[in-house]
Amino acid sequence: MLNLIKERKSVRTYLDKDLTAKDLKAVKQIIETYNNKQGFFKNRIELQFFEKPFLNDEKHTKIGTYGFITNPRCFIAGCVENSFYGMVDYGFIFENMILDLTEKKLSTVWLGGTFDRKTFDFMQKGNQIVPTITPVGYEDTHQSQKEQNVREHVHANQREPFETLFFNESLDQPLSESHALAPLFELVRFAPSADNKQPWRLLVKKDMVHFYLHRTPTYQEQLSFDVQAIDMGIALSHFVKGLKDQKIKFEVSNNFVNIDLPELEYAFSVKLEK
Numbered sequence: 001m002l003n004l005i006k007e008r009k010s011v012r013t014y015l016d017k018d019l020t021a022k023d024l025k026a027v028k029q030i031i032e033t034y035n036n037k038q039g040f041f042k043n044r045i046e047l048q049f050f051e052k053p054f055l056n057d058e059k060h061t062k063i064g065t066y067g068f069i070t071n072p073r074c075f076i077a078g079c080v081e082n083s084f085y086g087m088v089d090y091g092f093i094f095e096n097m098i099l100d101l102t103e104k105k106l107s108t109v110w111l112g113g114t115f116d117r118k119t120f121d122f123m124q125k126g127n128q129i130v131p132t133i134t135p136v137g138y139e140d141t142h143q144s145q146k147e148q149n150v151r152e153h154v155h156a157n158q159r160e161p162f163e164t165l166f167f168n169e170s171l172d173q174p175l176s177e178s179h180a181l182a183p184l185f186e187l188v189r190f191a192p193s194a195d196n197k198q199p200w201r202l203l204v205k206k207d208m209v210h211f212y213l214h215r216t217p218t219y220q221e222q223l224s225f226d227v228q229a230i231d232m233g234i235a236l237s238h239f240v241k242g243l244k245d246q247k248i249k250f251e252v253s254n255n256f257v258n259i260d261l262p263e264l265e266y267a268f269s270v271k272l273e274k
């Protein structure tokens with residue numbers, strides 16, 4: 001499972017090829033596993049599969065991606081309550097699903113901005129929103145020019161240095177890369193994030209790991225949901241995969257007494273059991 005975290009990458013250029021019957025079945029099973037699941041903060045995620053969105057008849061929904069995705073075949077969309085912790089839960093569950101798809105050698109890309117959200121109005125009831133979708137398909141290793149431009153623009157292959165993201169006891173003490181939990185933090189560092197902003201900052205205090213959001217100012221003025229809260233949920237997904245791998249018991253909550261830190265927004269904490 002942990003290798004998958006390193007293998008996953010955004011794919012925007014797909015082979016012009018339908019999913020095989022076996023893969024289609026696997027995708028449907030994976031969606032079933034996560035559909036209507038709640039995250040740690042009790043928000044339920046509803047998933048919908050769009051198997052043939054480009055068939056030209058009334059029954060099928062057309063999904064617009066402004067030319068950013070080449071040869072998309074099918075899509076998965078998710079819907080959740082539009083709140084900070086709704087987005088955290090969404091990030092957690094949608095990323096778990098994406099990692100399961102990666103395990104089946106299926107490619108994906110989180111899309112939060114570059115798709116026509118109006119198509120999904122029918123899914124959104126009350127205060128719900130469809131924050132992201134992903135295509136599912138086979139990677140074409142010859143990336144489209146648009147994909148190369150996007151990856152270069154956001155330095156998609158790069159991540160911030162370890163010592164600028166993870167801290168021990170206080171923000172002026174970077175966590176040592178030889179810390180027992182360092183391999184788990186490395187999994188967080190590999191997480192995808194909107195525009196590759198990597199807004200997660202983690203502070204270890206004894207048996208607690210506090211997750212803070214280093215928000216990019218004015219960043220999401222055009223969006224009607226908190227995309228960086230989704231990034232926090234994705235980080236939690238990777239961290240929890242690592243904890244489970246190491247058989248470390250834990251509890252996630254936003255009720256723990258936390259510490260106000262300048263320029264950082266508290267999100268949640270993970271309490272590790274000895």
Ligand SMILES: Cc1cc2nc3c(=O)[nH]c(=O)nc-3n(C[C@H](O)[C@H](O)[C@H](O)COP(=O)(O)O)c2cc1C
Nearest residue numbers: 009010110111112113114154156192193194195196
């Ligand atoms: C919540 C979220 C929203 C994203 N929205 C878009 C998007 O609208 N369009 C796009 O091309 N990529 C989008 N991405 C993909 C990121 O740009 C990508 O994850 C990041 O550059 C790191 O690259 P990697 O996924 O290949 O590791 C999004 C990623 C996340 C986590």
